[in-house]
Amino acid sequence: MYPLTLGLAIASAELSDEVRAGMLDLPVRVVVEHTEIAEIAPFLERLDRIRPDVVLLEIRQLGDALDEVLRQVKSAAPDSMIVALHTTASPETILAAVRAGAHEYLYPPFGPLLRQALERKSAELSLTRGGTRKGGKTLAFLSAKGGCGATTVACHIAVELGRHDQKVLLADLDLETGLVAFLMKTRTPYTVLDALNNLHRLDLSYWKGLVSNGIPGLEILPASSSLACRQPEKVEQFRHVLGFVRTHYDWTVLDLGRGLSYVAFHVLEEIDMTCLVTTLDVPSLHQAKQIVQTLVERGYAKGRLRLVLNRVTRQMDITSAELEKMLGLEVQAMLPNDYDGLYEAYAEGQLLAPEHPVRKRLGQMARKLAGIPEEKPKGGFSLFR
Ligand SMILES: Nc1ncnc2c1ncn2[C@@H]1O[C@H](COP(=O)(O)OP(=O)(O)OP(=O)(O)O)[C@@H](O)[C@H]1O
Ligand SMILES: [Mg+2]
Structure with a gap:
């Protein structure tokens, strides 16, 4: 329902x-x-x-x-x-x-x-x-448990989609620990709170003044940690903002933060696909299962949910097919583990370089999402290349 x-x-x-x-x-x-x-x-x-x-x-x-x-x-x-x-x-x-x-x-x-x-x-x-919503697609990333990699995946996917001639908005709805602005080095002083406060004058020219740009195809709206965003009236208005932006972008990529926050619950109806990012440790998988169950109980169709398995190592105790069965969801992507690689990139204020194995996987995931044919792989196939 x-x-x-x-x-x-x-x-x-x-x-x-x-x-x-x-x-x-x-x-x-x-x-x-x-x-x-x-x-x-x-x-x-x-x-x-x-x-x-x-x-x-x-x-x-x-x-x-x-x-x-x-x-x-x-x-x-x-x-x-x-x-x-x-x-x-x-x-x-x-x-x-x-x-x-x-x-x-x-x-x-x-x-x-x-x-x-x-x-x-x-x-x-x-x-x-x-069924007949006009405009682009809204794609959300949700961390099963804190630190599973939702922000990392959301930022890289948004950049990758932008590289393929798609008009992309990356909006940070993680009101607890919104890190998108920091990772993406955004310059705008505005946040989602400004969009909520100015619904009455939300047109394209006002919007362009709010978002940060500079990366091809990609505009960014940072999170606000203001308590005002959590008032019931404001939370409802998130949906109006998302309805507005979907008519101006091919993709709206949302970082929903960890677990099912109050805001996440309220914007679900506007989201076409939610990727649940989880690592393979037992507490994260447990949380992932709870989230799937809650979402389905609230009427969110399972077909609109996907799994992203992050920090996958060579020795997996459980196969992706077993995970699909356990959680009842399709695996959208499996991303290798490279803590040092990400640490170095973030320490230098950058995202992963295009040739990095994790970034390549994210590139493949973005192409799959956007229906863009695979680039021909050079040589054999490996998750850890
Ligand atoms: N594939 C990966 N391999 C190794 N480390 C990773 C990988 N993906 C993310 N990380 C690291 O995990 C940590 C958490 O990542 P990130 O902030 O993206 O997670 P999150 O789910 O958004 O966390 P939060 O719950 O705080 O919002 C970061 O230090 C990041 O560098
Ligand atoms: Mg995060």
């Missing part, structure tokens, strides 16, 4: 319990919550900013204001599905709610009706957002 965001304005405990029970185990996230139905203005203001996919509104206390409140809800969140909730059902109130613009009317016990309504909205969105 395609994940949904919800806005709730519910005062009664009975309806609140019914709603929670009705959406148990569904990939839904409450992004606006309000309990003072008599004081509806703050709810409307947040709806206007956050625009959840579904609004669940208790109409019991609205009386004559029903028409007006529903009109305001529709104008604040025009694309949302509106579900009117009441503790009872009389033909008059149902008719009044539907006439005023509610898409559904529910009263306890909901039974499967809430779930079915959410599934309908989800199916509609998966067609409009999932």
